[in-house]
Amino acid sequence: MIKYFLYISVVTILLSSCREININDELKNTLLLDALLTDQEILLDTVSRNKVLNCIKKSKDRIHLFESENLTHFQKQWLHHDKLAYQKIYRNLNQLNTQLDSIGEVYTYSKQQIHALREDLIHRHLNKKQFGVYFTDEQKILAELKNLSANLNAAYTNNTNTLDSLEIKLQRVLTQLDAIDSRHEGSAKK
Numbered sequence: 001m002i003k004y005f006l007y008i009s010v011v012t013i014l015l016s017s018c019r020e021i022n023i024n025d026e027l028k029n030t031l032l033l034d035a036l037l038t039d040q041e042i043l044l045d046t047v048s049r050n051k052v053l054n055c056i057k058k059s060k061d062r063i064h065l066f067e068s069e070n071l072t073h074f075q076k077q078w079l080h081h082d083k084l085a086y087q088k089i090y091r092n093l094n095q096l097n098t099q100l101d102s103i104g105e106v107y108t109y110s111k112q113q114i115h116a117l118r119e120d121l122i123h124r125h126l127n128k129k130q131f132g133v134y135f136t137d138e139q140k141i142l143a144e145l146k147n148l149s150a151n152l153n154a155a156y157t158n159n160t161n162t163l164d165s166l167e168i169k170l171q172r173v174l175t176q177l178d179a180i181d182s183r184h185e186g187s188a189k190k
Contacts (some may be wrong), residue, residue, distance in 0.1 A: 004157055012100055024133050030118040033135070036142050044100075044149045047156045052097050055163050060167065061091035062166075063176050079173070085166055092159045099152055103145070110141060 066076065066083040117134050120126045126134070167174070 026121050033114045033138050040146050040149045056093045059086045060084045068181055070180050089159050089163050094156050166168050
């Protein structure tokens with residue numbers, strides 16, 4: 001009876017350890033996390049940092065132009081709503097620029113975590129149950145990152161398109177305002 005119990009115990013231990021040895025599914029899951037993160041980074045890379053900075057500068061220049069002392073009270077009133085639109089774009093893109101820095105750091109950290117998870121699995125620092133917990137946590141983080149990336153991309157698209165529309169709408173007005181501003185600067189230098 002003791003021999004029978006010993007054989008069953010040994011077989012059970014061997015079978016359970018064999019299941020622990022095969023980590024192919026878990027490794028595939030880490031590769032999947034890595035691929036998802038890369039896809040999100042590609043989506044975020046469609047946000048042009050240079051365009052964001054140029055739009056911020058252009059918005060700031062337009063706001064300054066609309067606040068020029070060379071404009072009459074009537075002209076300032078007439079341009080008030082456009083000035084507010086430029087101010088909103090300026091605030092939104094400034095915030096987006098800050099968030100781009102932050103999310104870049106989060107992506108780097110997440111990449112390191114996924115790599116560490118894979119390495120811990122390979123070197124047997126984690127069992128399958130522990131891996132499942134960490135894997136679930138990383139999935140949640142990636143889901144949050146995906147939403148944040150999509151929101152940043154939408155904000156980028158919306159604000160740059162709005163700026164482009166304002167520029168087209170106000171093209172003649174802006175040309176005249178630039179001319180007025182240049183004349184007053186030229187006469188002030190004399």
